[in-house]
Amino acid sequence: MTRAPELTVHGGVGGTTARLDDLDRAAGLLHRTAERLALGGARLALAAADVDWVAGALVSPGTFGPAAGSLAAATLGPHGLAAVTARAELLAGGVAGAVAAYRAADAAADASVRAVRLELGRVAGLAVLAAGVGLVVSPLTPVLLAGGALAVKATGPQGVPAPVGEVGADLLWRFTANDALVETVVGAAPGVLSPAGSGPPGLWLPGHPPGGSAELAALLALGGAGLTRLTGRGPYLSEPAGPPSVVVRPALNPATAPAGVADLLRRSPSTDEAAPRVHAERIVAPDGKVSWVVSVPGTSQWSPKAGTNPFDLSSDVRAMAGRRTDAAEGVLLTMRRAGVRPGEPVMLVGHSLGGITAASLAADPLLRKEFHVTHVVVSGAPVAQFDVPDDVQVLALEHQQDPTPRLDGADNPDRPNWITVERDLSADPFVEAAHGRRPLIAHHQAVYGSTATALDASTDPSLAHWRAGAAAFLARPGDEVEAFNATVTRP
Template identity: 35%
Template sequence: MTQPSMQISGGAGGTEAHYEDLASLARNSDDLAGALAAVTVKCHGILAAPDVLASAVLDPGGVAAFEKTLLAALDGRHGVTALAGRYGARAVSLRAAAAAYQATDAASGALVDRVRWAAGYFAGEHPVLAAGGLLLAGSVTLGGAFVLDPVGTASALSDPQRFLTDHPGILDNVVGASPGLISGLTGLPVGDVGTGAHLLGALYPDGTPQVTEDGRDNTAAATNAPAGFGDLMNSLDYRNNKAHGDNDDEIDVRVVTKPDGTKSYIVDIPGTKDWNNPGQFNPDSNDLGTNVHVLGGDTTSREKAIADALRRSGASSTDPVMLIGHSQGGMVAAQAAADTGNGAFNYNVTHVVTAGSPIARADVPGHVQVLSLENSHDLVPHLDARDNPDRPNWTTVRFDHQLGTAGENHSTTTSYLPAARQLDQSTDPSVVAFRNSAGSFLSTPASGTTVQADVYHLHRQG
């Protein structure tokens, strides 16, 4: 079977990292300009030094030649003063270029949000016109597509799930337009996806966190020391597949102990298991309500329960913590990392790994290293209607693996575990940098590292 292609963005080799390189080069140019300016000031002082002036009495011609040569070296067209000015100007230019590039990238994302919002608002205020326009656009689009690709377009009618997973950008547009649609229909000021989700979260009572200790898991999938991305995803896949029935919100905290006694902690967080309706309290915290709350940027009872689980496993506020989650699990992980910045999650989250999670709107601090795996045919990462940011601390790996159904494309077993295994072979600089930064959690089998897996059942109380 051919391995799926991978596109890697962000991280140490990403565009934003290059912007930082420009800023660093600007600082170096400033420093050099300052050093050269100091040299010119000091050397100009030599021209009027008492010893030089005294020498003019004995050798006026020699002193005149010396001063002429020194002035040329300092103030000539290619002198030190001019060079200092050029380095100073270069620093200004580099800063301006970096700021312009960053502003353009930020404006592009905001513009997409505004266009989608406006489309939704128009549909809400003029539903009849919007429906007519949508019907016309759909007819033209499908008609033209049928001429170019009759087999592919026919599948949109015979197999709509395959069609949608082949074109997941449709979901971005629908989700991105929904805040404007709500505003147009109700008059409520719903500015973006996060604001809309936060308002919708009022229909899902979140309650208070509860944690039940379920003992230790001594199976190999839980206790093998992870050596790479595939091992990390294998343990998450194992926990995700066990989180059903009475254990539907089961997580584990893996205590990784190195031969020197230092400890780090890996938390495996499965995805949504309960698709409940709004308006009624639900004791299961891995439900649709948590999805809505996290998309709205809220600190949930599930996140608080994970913090309690870390405490029970012995984690301190300084021990390195990696949060790894699938779907909603990745969303909660990213929000917990964001909450380290405001004191709501008092642990040293250094790494976050997500699989099929819509986390682009999470405000993850720059000191947290993020690795996001996204199947380009998985619909779930599109539920926040935004691409992940390109930041030095945030690497996104997109792979092209169409399995035909939304469920299989989103599965840890059939989609994300094979991709993580493949990623272990990557030499991309962003992937290598992330792997190197995760040394507290990764080790070779013969290193003597041990892993203890504490299992917890999370729920909430009204």
């Protein structure tokens, strides 16, 4: 019997930030309660000074004494309004202070971790620089270079013997499975690339990927792009030559609304397509309300030299560096020409570059003025650095062995509107049996599809809350769906 994948859910209604927000609200409620209690105590004090109340002492001195004592106890006694008000205000201040201290400590810890990683990178960069200088001036350099050339030639066209390649793949699999290690390497890289604190960190790969290794070139270039985003400096690849060309056509096959997250991810066009397309679906509910699902393709061209296809490595790099891309412009033009109207809720869905593009658009204030993006669903995408507003619900799927989501060197936010679902593929023998320990199989769309299927079956409270909020985009009886495909090309 096949065991269901184990998922770890971060954020959402059960996340740390959500619990802190609940404590903040509790502190506010306690403060408002204290204010009302204080107001009640003030009214009782005024009643004690009222002329008619004082006159009662002359009319009925026998009953006035006990009544006056009860009033004094209710106002100033150890269990009276004044004491209860003070305790409520003290508790409210304590809760608010604890929440503020936790948030400040968390922010300080994050800043310290980033600083330590950067300093480690600088130390490593200086060591590499010193080693390089030593190699250049060493009299043994010609011998080492000649020996290296002979060794590469002897191993065949791939340059790596099969056993060495298997060991390397296994080591890379183990490396990418360690979240902290990957993020430490990414965080240290700016210092490695610029050990003296100057110079442009970030990676620029002119021409085509070296040795035909598209996957390796993509990882390196994406890592460099993440560094430029973190540091705010560095070269970027392929400035846009102008707005892309977009042709929108009705989809040939009749469409049905997605049933769940697995269906949503299947809407993301495959990166194997020669001409990747943006897919848009107009969903009309029985009550006439309209919502849209817009699916964005991932990277289909791995050369860092920009061509006619905007869903390429240059868009990966620019998007990760926080720059506008032709891919994002193509999605924006698709939404306009497909007929998305202001106020109609939009869900953006994407894998890898598609997810990066979706998050960047949701964080774009200009797009939010034109379109009402309410949900973003991404898989295998480094999106932690995008400032997605709190009124946009983000659902991010990540595999522990997939290095791509960690190329921004940061954890996804833990917020009520942001849910991250993680899956450890090493704990699933079926994935390894089917695909082996190929390092980038963890990034494959089909594997993320199986994770989404498990997510749809999950009863986690955060996921249940997300599904309820995304009901307008999921299949319901009586829905009518119209689908469009858009081809996007650079000029």
